[in-house]
Amino acid sequence: MMATNVIEGAKTTRHLTTAGTVIGIGMGGFFDGIVFHQILQIHNMLSARVPTDTLVGAKVNMVWDGLFHAGVWIATAIGIALLWHAVKRSDVLLSGKALSGSMLLGFGLFNLIEGLINHHILQIHHVYEILGQSAWDYVFLASGVVLILSGWRLIRSAGS
Structure with missing residues (x-):
């Protein structure tokens, strides 16, 4: 018999929030890539290591x-x-609050983890590449924390 913390017959948002968190991570990545890489063109994946000012550099990025x-x-x-x-x-338990909150949480996880790894540890790009490492990299991390906390609060308000 498998142990579970769900009371017999009770409903939970656990599976819903797992799905929403993974979707949020993906959507956070799409937002970053579409807005920062393509529309605003303020950085690319490797732009701190491979400058985009040549055709070869642009193609590599x-x-x-x-x-x-x-x-x-x-x-x-x-x-x-x-x-x-x-x-x-x-x-x-199908809950719009739990799903929305978990998507915010996933988006925030994306910002926090991607920001820590790519902007600070590996330094393969920065939020606003022309400035290099700057306050914008810390704003990106802070946005991740705010999204995580907002998502967590929304999930908690949905109950489980």
Whole structure:
């Protein structure tokens, strides 16, 4: 017999929040790539290591941006599959607050983890590449913390 912290017949948001968190991670990556890499063009995946001011540099960064987008597409697809399985379960409490909160939490996790690894540890790019490491890198981390806390609060308000 498997131990569980769900009372017999009670509903939980656990599977829903797992799915939403994974979707949020993917959507956070898409937001970063689409807004910062493509629309604003203030950085690319390797722009601190491979400058984009030559055709070769731009092409190298474009390939790495594409690999990054493929990765966040996979995360989003996995999140959608998890969501599909969650909504089919009879023990899942379907809650818009829990789903929205978990997506915010995932988006925040993306910002925090990607910011720590890529901006601070590996320094392969910075939020506003022309400035190098700057206050914008810390604002990005702070946005991750705010999103995580906001998402967590929303999930908690949904109950489980």
